[in-house]
Amino acid sequence: MSGITLPVDGPGAQEQAQWEGPPAAGALVSMSGVTRSVLLPDGTQLTILDGVDLQVHRGDHVSVVGRSGSGKSTLLNILGMLDLPTTGSMEFDGIPVESMSGNARAVKRGSSVGFIFQQFNLLAERTALENVMTPLLYARGRSFWQREKIAADMLEKVGLGNRLKDKPQKLSGGEQQRVAIARALVRRPSLILADEPTGALDIATGQAVMALLAEVVAESGAALVTITHDPGVAALADRHYLLDGGHLRAGTEPAA
Ligand SMILES: Nc1ncnc2c1ncn2[C@@H]1O[C@H](COP(=O)(O)OP(=O)(O)OP(=O)(O)O)[C@@H](O)[C@H]1O
Numbered sequence: 001m002s003g004i005t006l007p008v009d010g011p012g013a014q015e016q017a018q019w020e021g022p023p024a025a026g027a028l029v030s031m032s033g034v035t036r037s038v039l040l041p042d043g044t045q046l047t048i049l050d051g052v053d054l055q056v057h058r059g060d061h062v063s064v065v066g067r068s069g070s071g072k073s074t075l076l077n078i079l080g081m082l083d084l085p086t087t088g089s090m091e092f093d094g095i096p097v098e099s100m101s102g103n104a105r106a107v108k109r110g111s112s113v114g115f116i117f118q119q120f121n122l123l124a125e126r127t128a129l130e131n132v133m134t135p136l137l138y139a140r141g142r143s144f145w146q147r148e149k150i151a152a153d154m155l156e157k158v159g160l161g162n163r164l165k166d167k168p169q170k171l172s173g174g175e176q177q178r179v180a181i182a183r184a185l186v187r188r189p190s191l192i193l194a195d196e197p198t199g200a201l202d203i204a205t206g207q208a209v210m211a212l213l214a215e216v217v218a219e220s221g222a223a224l225v226t227i228t229h230d231p232g233v234a235a236l237a238d239r240h241y242l243l244d245g246g247h248l249r250a251g252t253e254p255a256a
Pocket residue numbers: 038040046048066067068069070071072073074075
């Protein structure tokens with residue numbers, strides 16, 4: 001698909017102006033020596049991430065592969081400020097995340113991060129349009145007052161302009177994921193985090209959805225971090241990482 005353009009004075013423009021912070025040249029997300037550990041019921045400590053260094057800039061498309069249980073979702077949760085590092089440092093837009101209150105992190109997450117999940121996570125009782133409008137309920141200004149038009153425009157961008165009133169159960173898996181992509185992008189976040197975005201789709205549909213996702217994200221200027229088991233999906237990224245034993249390394253092959 002080509003010629004995709006996002007709404008000109010798009011959703012979230014006001015919030016972005018408010019939150020844009022440091023110059024675009026700086027890293028959007030910077031992780032340095034990040035570990036994440038949890039205390040297990042038997043009192044032992046499980047180290048899930050160990051000494052992770054990662055920088056993500058606007059416009060980047062980064063893939064992370066790794067075996068089941070290697071810590072991919074844990075990494076994504078930290079990138080999206082859903083969890084904090086146990087040790088090490090992470091900055092989002094130049095702001096140390098540990099210096100932000102929980103509320104400030106939630107506001108920042110809402111305006112700056114869009115999530116896409118394997119199982120789409122759409123609200124079953126809401127139409128495609130209502131699902132895409134949902135993030136705009138937390139926006140301000142034009143993004144809030146014109147949320148219906150903004151959401152409809154975004155669904156048009158992902159090729160679903162004729163399915164606005166359909167609920168998820170009437171949509172195919174690929175169509176549901178396109179609704180989820182529209183929802184993730186509707187506030188014009190600076191970072192899109194996709195956790196196995198093609199995992200519930202057949203190969204051809206997954207490739208089409210992934211190509212669309214990469215294109216609309218690139219058009220928006222946001223960064224895209226994709227976690228995937230699928231080498232074909234990972235290959236679409238510009239930079240490739242592997243999580244292995246809690247360590248993040250460049251490339252897709254485990255260390256010898
Ligand atoms: N809160 C927690 N308490 C205990 N163990 C945890 C916790 N969170 C994660 N783990 C463990 O840490 C490891 C990494 O989990 P994570 O979900 O990040 O892996 P993943 O690479 O995303 O796996 P998958 O590909 O199967 O989704 C797993 O062994 C998981 O059981």
